[in-house]
Amino acid sequence: MSFRPLFTKNKPIKPASASRRRRRLGSSLQCLEDRRMMAGDVALLPIEAEYVDVSTLAPNTTEWTLDPLADFEFAGGADPFEQQLTASGEIDPNDLIFSASIVPTLAQELDARYDLMESDDYHTNCLGQNERWVRSNSGGWFFLTPEGDFFQWRGSFNNSRHLATFDASYYDNPDLIAEPETADVEVVIEGDVLKIIPGVDYTGSFQVAVGATNGFGGATDLVLVTVTPPEPIDDFKAPTNEDDPGGEEDPEELPTPPPVLMVIANHDFYYQEYADTRTSLEEAGLEVVVAAASTDTATPHNGSGQVGSGEVTPDLSILDASADDYSAIVFVGGWGSSMYQYAYEGTYDNGYYNGTEAVKLATNELINDFVDQNKYVTAICHGVSVLAWARVDGVSPIDGKTVSAWANTSPGSDTAFNTTRQEIEYNGGIMVESGSVGVAGTAEDDVIVDGRIITAENYDSASVFGDVIGEMVNDPAYIDEIFAEWE
Structure with a gap:
């Protein structure tokens, strides 16, 4: 996120001379006397001099500074964050008026x-x-x-x-x-205390400008505030023999699900959607196997979140993948995923995106096998278009399903399809608006589970996307229903 300071230093204003201040003050007082005479109440405020000699007033020589603030980071979803504001120098903090506001990005x-x-x-x-x-x-x-x-x-x-x-x-x-997002946060000053009150589900970073004035001069400071997700509350406790003294044996452990199959394109897959999703799956204890059209090194979109080249070596070709070996399938986004669109009849301007008939057929058969075995079929961003163009019993597997996906441009082609949304809706998918799932205005949690179809909007949603797949695949009911025969 980019930040710019709200306050800038202004050129000092040259103070008026003493004689000029006297003339200005005398003029103001005379004007006040005239108005009171017209109102008939001059007796209430006698004016005994034409002016006041301000040279007799003591100048404001107080030197003070606003104590600098360190950057804040705190977990949202609980009580507001509070920080006392202080100043140093020849000043009583009670004589200061503090202010604060969010700096626009x-x-x-x-x-x-x-x-x-x-x-x-x-x-x-x-x-x-x-x-x-x-x-x-x-x-x-x-x-x-x-x-x-x-x-x-x-x-x-x-x-x-x-x-x-x-x-x-x-x-x-x-x-x-x-259409930049606005931080769902309230910033309040109560006396000398800065209070930051985030929305219930808000997470993110923003900059706050804090100011102070004693009526003669002022000072400002900028602070970066980061609101992190609240600490999860895990009320689940697995039963043990201590919880059930009468029990003689530990309950039988459920089998570990087999790996999740991630499918990326050999050219122009979206790296962050691959990496963040994979990280979440592995943190859920699931092994990940990567497939592509071939085992040649896969290169990501330029600037898609990779560090270095971001190249990935697939574990196997999709031609050799079998649904029997996996607990779920994940199609990663990026325009290169267009190469797996089975029923798409157009030709893309970028030859890499067209794929081969053999690859498209193998992809469609693999999706059919996952559907037949009632396993999770998932996709993120433009990868949802692969599900849109698949055919199971003659229709798309997302026909009539509610999905989240990348809504905007799709690769250039000789067809009338200009956006991923058009491709999805043409094939019967019901696509939600961007940022409409969970916390409004953010794509971070735009993940939808509709039956055994799981979809996510884009790279912003990738971490939660992987979390949801991991939760679904590790669900004991899913394991018992689908994988009861495993050893």
Whole structure:
């Protein structure tokens, strides 16, 4: 997240001379006398001098500073966070008036200044620079580069005005600029105490500007505040012989589920959706096996959250995968996942996204086998389009299912499909709005379980996506129903 200071240093104002202050004050007092005479109450406030000699007043020479604040981090979902504000120097803190406000992010400032528009189509690569375009309500155009640089269009790339630099996630989702999220947080000052009150389900970071004044001068400080998820409350306690003194043996342990099969594209898979999902699955105690069209090294989308190259070597080809060996299947997003779309009849501009008939057929048969065995079939972001174009008994496995997925642009092709949403809805899927699941306005928990279909919106949702799959697969009822014959 980008932050910009709310307060800047102003040029000092030259104080008025003593004679000028006397004239100004005398004029103000004379004006007050005239008004009272007109009102007929001059006797209530006799004016005995034409002016007051302010040179006799003691100047304000108090020196003090606002004590700096360290960055805050606290768990949400509980009591408000409180921090006492203090000052040092020749000042009584009781003589200070404190203030605090949330500093707008750079994206919020740009949206407020240019009134940017959210869109379902950001015209990717319209002028051949892999740029993505955002429009203003006033008619102006702006564009993002794959590196996250944001420009105001001025007739040519060379003449365009550079406004900001974001991380690559803003290029992947320009809505982060066109419709920036607002922190669900209340900041309050009570005397000399700063109180930060987050919404019940809010997590994230934001910057707060804290100020203080004694009427003659002021000071400010900036502090970064991070609200982390609340500590989980685990009320479950497995039964033991101590809980049941009459028991003679420990209950029989359930078998460990077999691995989860993750399918990525050999070209342009979304790295963060792969890595965060895999991490959550492994933290749930599940082994992960990676498949692709071939065992050749798989390369991710540029700027999709990888450290270094982000290359992954698949464990096996999808041609050799069998549903019998796995507890669930996961299709990772990224435009490269288009290569697994069985019933898609168009041709993509990027040849890597077209896949082979053998790979598409093997993918569809694998999905059918998972469905026949009543195992979880899951996908994230553009990977949900693979489920959309699959066919089980002649229809898509998500026909009539509620799903979450990437709503915006899909790869260029010779078809009328311009967005992933169009592909999903064409095949009967019921797609929710972005950020509408769980905490409103965030995609972090946009994961939907509809029967044995689990879907998630995008890379923001990947960690929770993996958590949900792990929970479902490790559920004793699921294990007992699907894997009772395992040893």
